[in-house]
Amino acid sequence: MNHGEIIESHHRLREQLDLAAYASYAAELTDKALQEDESGSFLFEQFHASLTGLEEGKDAQIISHLYEMRILEAAGYAPELDFCVNCGNEQGPMRLSPYAGGALCPRCTGQDPHAIKVGEGAFKLLRLFRRMDLRRLGAIQVKPETKQELKKAMRALMDAHLGIPLKSRSFLDQLDKYNI
Numbered sequence: 001m002n003h004g005e006i007i008e009s010h011h012r013l014r015e016q017l018d019l020a021a022y023a024s025y026a027a028e029l030t031d032k033a034l035q036e037d038e039s040g041s042f043l044f045e046q047f048h049a050s051l052t053g054l055e056e057g058k059d060a061q062i063i064s065h066l067y068e069m070r071i072l073e074a075a076g077y078a079p080e081l082d083f084c085v086n087c088g089n090e091q092g093p094m095r096l097s098p099y100a101g102g103a104l105c106p107r108c109t110g111q112d113p114h115a116i117k118v119g120e121g122a123f124k125l126l127r128l129f130r131r132m133d134l135r136r137l138g139a140i141q142v143k144p145e146t147k148q149e150l151k152k153a154m155r156a157l158m159d160a161h162l163g164i165p166l167k168s169r170s171f172l173d174q175l176d177k178y179n180i
């Protein structure tokens with residue numbers, strides 16, 4: 001048995017580890033983003049809602065992306081996803097450019113050669129995440145491929161704007177590696 005198989009064979013522990021890892025990631029983000037004495041703020045409420053959602057067994061990855069979006073907003077880096085940030089065009093397929101500040105339309109992708117290809121389904125969800133209050137998240141079914149795209153997109157946004165090495169995220173990555 002390799003490490004992965006051993007952890008895989010302990011499902012309950014594995015589930016709890018996952019939840020703890022996501023909760024600790026949310027806590028670490030909150031810690032970086034909140035100024036002192038903001039315990040009554042919108043962001044703090046969203047953090048609270050993240051933990052409640054995890055406890056209720058809602059999709060942990062989706063919760064963490066929603067919360068990452070709140071953190072980006074709080075830090076002043078909310079991406080513009082409804083139209084092209086360069087020309088205002090609303091016609092896709094859009095690419096995501098963290099450095100340009102959001103969506104780039106087909107005419108403008110040249111502005112950022114590193115702009116990320118995001119499928120239409122994932123893009124719709126990103127737009128939804130921008131608007132959705134975490135307290136209102138219900139059960140949501142997202143295809144694994146779409147989740148992979150969401151992860152890539154959110155990670156690029158977080159890395160471009162916050163650029164903080166997060167201990168809890170490395171732990172999540174480690175767990176992910178054993179999840180195959």
Ligand SMILES: [Zn+2]
Pocket residue numbers: 084085086087088089104105106107108
């Ligand atoms: Zn454009």
